[in-house]
Amino acid sequence: MKITTKIAALFAIFAPLAPAHASEEEGSGAITVAGSAAIATDYRFRGVSQSDKRMAVQGGLTLAHDSGVYVGIWASNLAGWGTFGGSNMELDLIGGYRTRLSDKATIDIGFTWYMYPGGADNTDFAEPYVKVSGVAGPATVTAGVAYAPRQYALANVSNAPDSRGQKQDNIYLWTDGTLPIAGTPLTAKAHLGYSDGNPGLGPNGTSLAPTGTYWDWSLGMDATWRNLTLNLSYVDTDIAKSDAALLQPNFSKGQDGHGSIAGSAVVASLTAAF
Numbered sequence: 621m622k623i624t625t626k627i628a629a630l631f632a633i634f635a636p637l638a639p640a641h642a643s644e645e646e647g648s649g650a651i652t653v654a655g656s657a658a659i660a661t662d663y664r665f666r667g668v669s670q671s672d673k674r675m676a677v678q679g680g681l682t683l684a685h686d687s688g689v690y691v692g693i694w695a696s697n698l699a700g701w702g703t704f705g706g707s708n709m710e711l712d713l714i715g716g717y718r719t720r721l722s723d724k725a726t727i728d729i730g731f732t733w734y735m736y737p738g739g740a741d742n743t744d745f746a747e748p749y750v751k752v753s754g755v756a757g758p759a760t761v762t763a764g765v766a767y768a769p770r771q772y773a774l775a776n777v778s779n780a781p782d783s784r785g786q787k788q789d790n791i792y793l794w795t796d797g798t799l800p801i802a803g804t805p806l807t808a809k810a811h812l813g814y815s816d817g818n819p820g821l822g823p824n825g826t827s828l829a830p831t832g833t834y835w836d837w838s839l840g841m842d843a844t845w846r847n848l849t850l851n852l853s854y855v856d857t858d859i860a861k862s863d864a865a866l867l868q869p870n871f872s873k874g875q876d877g878h879g880s881i882a883g884s885a886v887v888a889s890l891t892a893a894f
Contacts, residue, residue, distance in 0.1 A: 655681040660889035663696050666792065666813055666828075667836025667857035669881040670702025670710065673873045688719045690730075698736075701870055701881055704773075705740025705824035716749075724755040732766075740824050745773040747790075759799045766792040768817075774828055776818045790817030790828045807842040809853070825870050830882070831863040849891045856884040 656679060662669050663676035670676075682692035692714040698707060716730020731748040751764030768774060768790040775786035794813035801808060812835070819832025840853025859882040869877035 650686050652684045653681070654684070654893070655679070656891050656893045658889050658891040660887060662855075662885060662887045663698070663702065664838075664855050664885070664887055665702070666815055667834075667838075667855060667859075667882055668701065668830060669873075669885075670696070670698055670700075672700030672702070673881060673885070674699055682714075684718075688717050689715075690718065691715045700873065700875055701826055703739065703824075704736040704743045704826055707736035707739030707743065709737055711735040711737055721752070726753050727751070728753070728764075742772045743824055745771045745828075747792075758802070759797060762796045764794050764796075766794075768828065772823060774818055775823055776820045776827075777823050786823075788818045790815070792816075792829075805844045807844070809838075809840045809842060809851075811836075811838045813837070821867060821870060827867075830867055830871065831859050834859050834863075834882075836882075847893045849893070851887075851889045851891070853887050854884065855887050857882045 658678045660676045660678065662673050663671040663678070676696050678694070678696040680692060680694035682690055684690040694712040694714065696710050698704070698710055702710065704710075713733040713735065714730060716728055718726060718728040718730075720726050728751045729749075731746055733746050734744060736743040745768055747766050747768040749764055749766035751762055753760060753762040770787035770789045772787050774788045774790050776788055777786060792813060792815050794811065797810045799808045800806070814833070814835050815829035816833045817829030818827045819829070821827060834857055836855070836857045838853045838855045840851055843850045859880065861880060864871050864880035864882060869875045871881055872879050873881060
């Protein structure tokens, strides 16, 4: 399916949930457009490098309606393990609905459509998610679950590479926390995630959960000035060297069969919001 068709489908799904037009009282503020552009020393997705431990350029755009409905698009360059059958780009289509549960809590229900333009067939997959955020004093805590139903792109074909029709699912549980440091432009951040899915190489030589089940985490700090945010984070997983060895050479930098792309690393990024 062409990218333009998928984008149109995404808007078609969520457009009926929003009012046909804004009222006079709402004016032009009914729809909010927000975007960002970033450069990072590595693209880590759930603790695993998707850019072969190299620089990544990323950007996104979100349209949000006052009703809570939103649609967005996000993209990053890829290399090595993250290429999903030859693509050098990840393109995500995102849609959902966000609303308040109380003065201090919100719920966000949506899905992400992961696309890999130019890659092999059957690379794209969809992943619905639900996340709840709450505020406690200056801190914000978010807990979420993302479940990708059974799809061929997530299958385990390590032992049967010619077996078409296989499908497998994947679940990801995570929690995030942020704490602004009073009187400074700094915000402390923490993340913990758990993956459960395909325990081996998928149809495109990769896997959403490389060793079947694993944990990932990060600790970092944001420094914000105007519309710029500099982040420095320590990222790691509990994927052992012995487990990574079963995925070689795919699971190494340069796919040379040495080391792991899920080991500890300090990742820096600079993001401009607009």
